[in-house]
Amino acid sequence: YVSTTWTFFDDEEGVIKSIYDKTQDTGTGGYTAAVKKKDSETGGNTDSSGKEGSGTGGYSAFFEKGDKQAEGSASRLCAEDVLWQGGLPAFDAASSTVYIPCGNAFAADAEDAGAADAEDEDAEGQAADGFAGEPADKADGTEASAERSLETPTELRDGSAFWDALLMELVPADPAGQIVLLPDEMQGSPAAAIREGHAFAARLEAPDGTVDFKIVLTGLPTVCIRKADAQEIVKKEEHSGQVRLIPLWEDEAAGGASQTFRCTFHVRGNVSSTLDKKPFKLSILDAKGRKEDVQWLDLRSDDDWILNPLYTDKTRVREMTAYELWEETEAFADAPTGTSRMRYAEVFIDDKYQGIYGLMEPVDRKQLGLSEGDLLYKIDRWNREYPYLEHYDEAEAAGETEIKNEAGFTCVELRYPGIWNRTATWKPMQAFHSFSFETFDTGTLAEAGLEPDMDSVLSLSLFCTMVHAEDNTWKNSFLIARKRASADGLSEDDSSGEAQYALYRTIWDLNYVFGDAFLYAPETRYTVFQPDTSGSITKYQDTTFDYEAFVAARPESAEAFREAVRQKWAAWRDGGISADSVISSARRHMDLLTQSGALAREMDRWPQEQDCGEAMEDMEQWIRSRFAFLDEYFSY
Numbered sequence: 001y002v003s004t005t006w007t008f009f010d011d012e013e014g015v016i017k018s019i020y021d022k023t024q025d026t027g028t029g030g031y032t033a034a035v036k037k038k039d040s041e042t043g044g045n046t047d048s049s050g051k052e053g054s055g056t057g058g059y060s061a062f063f064e065k066g067d068k069q070a071e072g073s074a075s076r077l078c079a080e081d082v083l084w085q086g087g088l089p090a091f092d093a094a095s096s097t098v099y100i101p102c103g104n105a106f107a108a109d110a111e112d113a114g115a116a117d118a119e120d121e122d123a124e125g126q127a128a129d130g131f132a133g134e135p136a137d138k139a140d141g142t143e144a145s146a147e148r149s150l151e152t153p154t155e156l157r158d159g160s161a162f163w164d165a166l167l168m169e170l171v172p173a174d175p176a177g178q179i180v181l182l183p184d185e186m187q188g189s190p191a192a193a194i195r196e197g198h199a200f201a202a203r204l205e206a207p208d209g210t211v212d213f214k215i216v217l218t219g220l221p222t223v224c225i226r227k228a229d230a231q232e233i234v235k236k237e238e239h240s241g242q243v244r245l246i247p248l249w250e251d252e253a254a255g256g257a258s259q260t261f262r263c264t265f266h267v268r269g270n271v272s273s274t275l276d277k278k279p280f281k282l283s284i285l286d287a288k289g290r291k292e293d294v295q296w297l298d299l300r301s302d303d304d305w306i307l308n309p310l311y312t313d314k315t316r317v318r319e320m321t322a323y324e325l326w327e328e329t330e331a332f333a334d335a336p337t338g339t340s341r342m343r344y345a346e347v348f349i350d351d352k353y354q355g356i357y358g359l360m361e362p363v364d365r366k367q368l369g370l371s372e373g374d375l376l377y378k379i380d381r382w383n384r385e386y387p388y389l390e391h392y393d394e395a396e397a398a399g400e401t402e403i404k405n406e407a408g409f410t411c412v413e414l415r416y417p418g419i420w421n422r423t424a425t426w427k428p429m430q431a432f433h434s435f436s437f438e439t440f441d442t443g444t445l446a447e448a449g450l451e452p453d454m455d456s457v458l459s460l461s462l463f464c465t466m467v468h469a470e471d472n473t474w475k476n477s478f479l480i481a482r483k484r485a486s487a488d489g490l491s492e493d494d495s496s497g498e499a500q501y502a503l504y505r506t507i508w509d510l511n512y513v514f515g516d517a518f519l520y521a522p523e524t525r526y527t528v529f530q531p532d533t534s535g536s537i538t539k540y541q542d543t544t545f546d547y548e549a550f551v552a553a554r555p556e557s558a559e560a561f562r563e564a565v566r567q568k569w570a571a572w573r574d575g576g577i578s579a580d581s582v583i584s585s586a587r588r589h590m591d592l593l594t595q596s597g598a599l600a601r602e603m604d605r606w607p608q609e610q611d612c613g614e615a616m617e618d619m620e621q622w623i624r625s626r627f628a629f630l631d632e633y634f635s636y
Contacts, residue, residue: 077213079351081204082179085169087244087260090222093351096213097199100166101221101346102190103248103596162190169249170215177206181215194219197597219596221297221345222246223307223359225265225282233349236273238266243282245296245345245359261285261294268306270380270409271518271526277355277606280307297343299361306340307347308358312511312527314608314615316356316599317589320344322467322510324585325577329463332571334455337480337506338367344589346598355602356593363478363508365416373483375501376416377429378508382475383437383545386411392430399424415478428481428501436474436545440552445503450481452503454550458561460505461547462568466630468533470541471512477544480504505546515622529618534625537633569634579627583620590616 079091082098090099163181172179182201186193193200199214227233227241243263262285269279282305286292295301310316320342330336342358361367363378370376381388386405395403399420403411412433417424431448435441445452464473481501512518512527519528539548551558590612593599599612630636 075209075211077204077211081173081206081211083171083173084246085258087246087258088224088226089170090218090224090246090346090348091351092348092353095353096211097216098170098202098213099216099218099222099346099348099353100170101219101246101248102166102194102217102250103219163187166249172204172206174206177204179204190217193217194597195595197600216597218346218598218601219248219592220356220598221248221343221359222348223345223357224348225263225350227350233267233278236267238264240264243284247297259294261292262287262289272309272311274522275309275311275525277309277311279309281305282307296359299341299343299359300366302361302366304362304364306358306360306362308342308360310356310358310511311606312525313516314527314529314610315586315590315612315619316593316602317586317616318514318516318619319358319510320589321582321586322469322513325467325582326463326507326510328577328581329459329466329572332568332575333459335453335504337456337504339363339506339508340367344592344596344598346601353601353605355605356598363415363506368480368506370416370480370482372417373423374416375414375423375425375428375481375483377479377481378413378415379411379475379477379479380413381405381409381411383433388412389430389433389437392426392433396426396430428503429479432479432503432546435553436549440549442550442553449500450503451484451500452546452550454564456504457544457547457550458564458568460507461544462565462572463507464544465537465542466572466626467510467513468515468517468542468626469507469510469513470533470538471518472507472510473540473543474545476507476509478506478508480506505544514619514626529615531618531622531625534622535629566634566636569630570636573631573636579624582623582627586616586619586623 076093077091077096077098079088079093082089084090084098084100090101091097092099167179167181170179180203181187182203184200186196186198186200192198194217197216199216202213202215204211204213222245224244224246225241226243227239229239229241231237231239233239241263242260243265244258244260246258263282264285265280265282267273267278268281272279284292284294284303284305291303293301293303296305308319310319313319323340323342326339327341330338340360340363342360345357345359347354347357363376365374365376368376383389386409388403388405388411391403391411401414401418401420401424403413403426405411412429414424414426414429427448428450431444431450435444460477461473463469481503484500484502515529515531515533516527517530517533518526520526521528537543547561551561554561590599593602603612
């Protein structure tokens with residue numbers, strides 16, 4: 001019979017506090033806490049053997065294995081040695097650190113920043129439990145407001161209850177072992193520990209020896225990938241393995257996130273794939289190797305996921321802010337078109353910490369609500385990089401779903417249907433491409449049976465103008481061709497028998513926005529900040545190629561187009577989109593990354609010359625200048 005009881009002794013109060021209590025019938029010798037009483041004469045702690053504690057007023061703990069006191073670490077911890085909620089934890093082998101996503105801990109400090117009398121009550125309660133109180137510099141409630149915005153529960157405010165519950169989930173893989181949390185004054189302030197990235201010392205006591213390791217609490221979910229093959233991640237080769245997304249502790253909206261799945265993954269992207277911090281495409285498989293949908297966090301259920309490294313952005317909040325802004329603007333559209341959604345997570349690959357990533361949904365049939373007969377094209381390359389207009393007929397004849405350049409890079413993809421079947425065709429994309437770069441004649445679209453949704457065309461172009469998305473005015477955008485229906489519900493065909501389509505536009509890959517621009521210089525992560533772009537509009541850099549083609553195709557209607565853009569800007573502004581609202585969104589994301597402790601770890605893992613705070617100030621100034629300029633430009 002083994003009773004594993006985790007205790008520590010408060011030298012000041014003489015209080016024994018149980019951290020973890022678990023019993024199991026193993027038939028082996030057990031662990032016994034040796035703390036017995038306080039020595040009033042020496043001010044120290046005396047165990048059953050007469051051993052004296054420090055008498056310093058800190059925490060002293062004695063642990064025995066049978067009659068032998070536990071000694072130092074005999075080896076390094078492996079991820080397989082411990083379990084978090086029944087599966088392998090997020091683990092960094094180099095530092096022997098287990099990472100526990102536990103956003104609930106934010107609530108521990110949020111309450112302490114309230115009224116003075118509440119602080120006194122909390123202090124009394126914590127003293128009785130043997131825990132130090134929260135730092136006094138939070139009395140103004142500033143940090144508490146940010147934490148309350150996370151809407152986390154409050155039942156784990158008390159430090160002892162927090163660790164008691166946490167250590168019921170973090171257990172040894174060997175039932176005969178135990179995990180010992182070593183004394184640490186930060187145990188009473190889990191939320192502060194999250195913000196500071198504090199590492200708690202712990203010890204795994206097992207029949208074959210003891211191992212010291214660290215526990216870090218993080219305010220972000222984690223994605224843990226372990227390769228099944230021995231091949232190094234070099235370029236875009238495919239790897240197989242297992243993946244587990246670990247949500248914030250006690251996140252009831254996490255779905256099947258706590259499960260471990262088989263997976264394949266590979267490096268994705270163009271220029272970004274050449275940088276040290278790689279982007280990945282991840283596919284989830286069932287036990288038989290077939291694709292399997294899984295819902296992660298509050299995102300959709302799917303088998304394909306994208307891990308965005310956010311590496312070119314010194315703030316790590318640009319893309320999240322821009323994607324949310326797109327959703328806001330689309331709320332004003334006649335026929336809204338979605339794009340990806342993103343959530344922050346910390347990623348581990350083969351037990352090595354990789355930093356902050358954006359877990360993203362792909363832009364595909366499911367995201368856009370496409371039906372059979374609809375078409376989706378992803379534009380990957382500028383026309384000027386490799387003029388590929390002449391290759392559509394060749395791809396149509398060969399039934400190919402990608403058009404590549406001589407170097408093997410994809411220029412444009414048929415993303416839906418994704419396979420060559422009876423509904424697949426390049427003709428709508430070919431006509432749209434020809435109109436935008438060659439003919440500037442709307443007859444080109446009409447002859448192909450295409451009718452553009454002009455509200456969608458204007459929305460994409462104005463969005464690019466607002467955020468200066470010069471990397472999205474042709475490349476990194478999608479053309480959606482929805483099959484039109486006639487009044488009787490049947491598909492509408494022209495005299496040649498070809499289907500008719502309505503054209504819509506949407507966007508993707510929003511890292512070069514709010515003043516950041518592409519620069520072909522690997523040493524700068526292919527990025528340069530250009531503050532002067534806030535005060536100008538440059539054709540094809542701030543407006544889309546298809547918008548400019550419509551302006552050129554109808555000179556007599558050019559002013560009407562510009563007036564439509566002015567009206568749309570006024571609608572966005574009247575609807576609440578402003579410099580303040582965009583900056584507020586960016587700050588909310590920055591607060592999350594900062595208070596979760598993840599941003600400091602990211603900077604340790606991937607150092608950069610400019611401080612995140614300075615980069616944030618530059619971005620905010622750009623946003624304010626941009627909105628002021630556009631308000632004047634559009635006479636708002």
